[in-house]
Amino acid sequence: MKVMIRKNADGVMSAYVAKKDLEEPIVAMERPEMWGGRVTLANGWQLELPALASDTPLPITVEARRLSD
Helix, strand or coil: CEEEEEECCCCCEEEEEHHHCEEEEEEEECCCCCCCCEEEECCCCEEECCCCCCCCCCCEEEECEEECC
16 A cells, blocks of 8 residues: 655654545654564554665655554
């Protein structure tokens, strides 16, 4: 699924899933650089993000995979 990752002015990262009209803060990251690992959203969803460079500029839309509960 297409997911837009962005960071607000306070430095809080969030994920927006357009098909679900869902925007949730990212509350946990498997890897410190986020990319190539699993992130957890505030609503409990877990997404696997593609491997990208740690200095990838935000906002960015990526193809992520939702992991089953």
